[in-house]
Amino acid sequence: MRILIVEDTTDVAEAASASLGRAGFACDIAPTLADARACADITGYAAIVLDLNLPDGSGRDFLRERRRAGDLTPVLVLTAQFSVEDRVGALDEGADDYLVKPFDLRELEARLRALTRREAGRAENRVRLGSLDFDAGAQSLRVGGAAVTATRRELALLNLLIANRGRIMPKERLFDGLFGFENADVGTNTIELYVARLRKKLSGSGVVIETHRGLGYRLDLDG
Amino acid sequence: MRILIVEDTTDVAEAASASLGRAGFACDIAPTLADARACADITGYAAIVLDLNLPDGSGRDFLRERRRAGDLTPVLVLTAQFSVEDRVGALDEGADDYLVKPFDLRELEARLRALTRREAGRAENRVRLGSLDFDAGAQSLRVGGAAVTATRRELALLNLLIANRGRIMPKERLFDGLFGFENADVGTNTIELYVARLRKKLSGSGVVIETHRGLGYRLDLDG
DNA sequence: GCGCGGATGACAGCTTCATGACAGCTTGGC
DNA sequence: GCCAAGCTGTCATGAAGCTGTCATCCGCGC
Incomplete structure (x- = not known):
């Protein structure tokens, strides 16, 4: 699950990135609107955390652009405490949730999980599949x-594969979900490696990760 | 979820009560310290919203009393904009969070949700686990x-780990639970230190604190 | 049988964690 | 007020185990 954090305050962005990293998200940080546009054009994200106050404009513009372009990626907006106007405006323009600064990192994590879960059509965090x-x-x-x-x-x-259960996931897509830009030089063999490690741990669970040569991997119930 | 609002300004108290009521909280209002003591003695609360400026004394006195008595109910303190002294003092005396007046009702709601959620999952104070x-x-x-x-x-x-028994708790989360805002500069190594100290004291209890590298710690029964 | 994409064991680097020692500070007793 | 005791958090050092690379082997599809 890859997240884009659009935030110009380095401290906040890095704290969020570290915290979300532990929660299993791969994060990219964009300190300006220009960076955000570049990132969003290059790859897809499971969700975007968007500060509204940015050096080169308002995050609301970015949000509006994406929605106009038909991009439905869930967006969580960060707002200052007293800017009720901005908050309501952002929601009208298609933001999915907002958080008032200063916010608790746990809250951010929980809300992002909720947003990304909604996207995967899952109602709760817990998934049972076979004996898994x-x-x-x-x-x-x-x-x-x-x-x-x-x-x-x-x-x-595992999270990625389960969220896309039954669908063939290209290796590149898994790679993007696991690693952010700062890890771009990691070999693609790594995915195969982790698939092998996961398979070992899932053996006997009734859940298998199928290989589809040249296409990708698919997780589903055995048989 | 029952909330005690200790606040003498009728408008503020009733607005908060109405807002929180819509959010699913049941609220009691105490306009004085005397009322607050009476309420707290009669019933338990999921959280307390505490104004510091009250007609018959400072809310800090009330907070200190409760903590001395071993009451760990989450307390959210309301402070005036410039009374940094009061805010820090209240945190030292055991307040769990604060909000600067004037505040947004939605923010109050979000913070109370965070406070009560943290506390959830434990019906009573006493916990027996293994021989602990x-x-x-x-x-x-x-x-x-x-x-x-x-x-x-x-x-x-220990309290934090037990309240989240069986769940992997990220170090940041434990850190947030142990230290207030005023201790933000404490090294994260401290958590490891206290885990080590706790482990020593829990040895032979049948309860273990597992390390999950890169993820956090988890307390559970051994085996 | 051949070629290529994938599987997998081994390994080294590096991050993360464990832990003992220590100094500053707080607290409580006198 | 002073002193002692113990709590706290920092630092340094060493261990543990996660991570990704490499090399080699496998097996599918042609």
């Missing part, structure tokens, strides 16, 4: 009732 | 029947 039990909020994974430990990357990959 | 017996109200800890002394910080950490 995955809770994205608690970062917990069980196979046949037994707790299975998994690393951050493994969980992020 | 922890009473958050009395701040007492027993392992295998024997009393174990623990410091304030250690107990706070």
Whole structure:
């Protein structure tokens, strides 16, 4: 799950990025509207966190542009405490949620999870599939009732595959979801590596990750 | 979810009550410290909204009393815009959050939700897990029947971990739970330190604190 | 059988965590 | 007020294990 953070205050952006990173999101930071446009044009995001006060204009312009262009990526707007006008305006222009600064990082994380979950058509964080039990909020994974430990990357990959269950996911897409721009030089072999590691941990769960040569991977129930 | 609003300005109190009522909270209003004490003695609250300027004294006195009595109900303090002294003092005395007047009702609602959610998942103060017996109200800890002394910080950490038993808690989250805004410059290493100290005291209790690298810590029964 | 995309074991680098020692500060007793 | 005791948080050092690369092997599809 890749998130774009459009925020010019370095401290805030990096704190959010670190926190969301732990929660399994891969984050890109754009300190200006121009950067945000560039990022959004290059790749797709599961959600966008958008500050309204930016050095080269208002985030509302960016939001309006994207919506006009038919982009439905969920947007969470960050607003100053007293700018009720901005907040309401942003919602009218298609923002999906807002948070008043200063905000709690947990709140941001919870809301982003809600937004991205809504997109995947899932009602709750917890998913049961075969004998597999995955809770994205608690970062917990069980196979046949037994707790299975998994690393951050493994969980992020599983999350992506489950969110797109039954669909073939191109390797590039998985790559984009796992790594931000700062990790662009990572070899694509890495995806294969993590698929293998995940498969080992999911064995016996009734859930399989199928390989589709030249196309990508698909997670689904066995058989 | 029942909330106590300690506030003498009728307009503000009633507006807040109405707004929170719509958000699903049941509110009691106490315009004086005396009323607040009476209410708090009669029933428990999911959270307390506390104005510091009251006709019969400072809300800080009330807050200090409750904390001394072992009451851990989340308290959100309302302060005037420029009374930094009061704000910091209140946080030191155990307030969980503050809001500067005039505030937006939606913000109050969001913060209360955050406070009560943090507290959720625990019906009573006393928790028994393995041979561990922890009473958050009395701040007492027993392992295998024997009393174990623990410091304030250690107990706070244990409290947080137990309230989120079975869930992986990111270090930031534990940090937020242990330190207020005024301690923002404390190194995150501190969490690791207290985890180590706690582990020593919990050894042999059947309860363990697992490390999940890059994700956080999780408390659960051993095995 | 051949070629190419994928699978997988081994490994080194590096981030993250564990832990003992220590100094500053707070608190409580006198 | 002073002193002692203990709580707190910093630092440094070493361990642990996650991460991604490489090399090699596999097997599908032609």
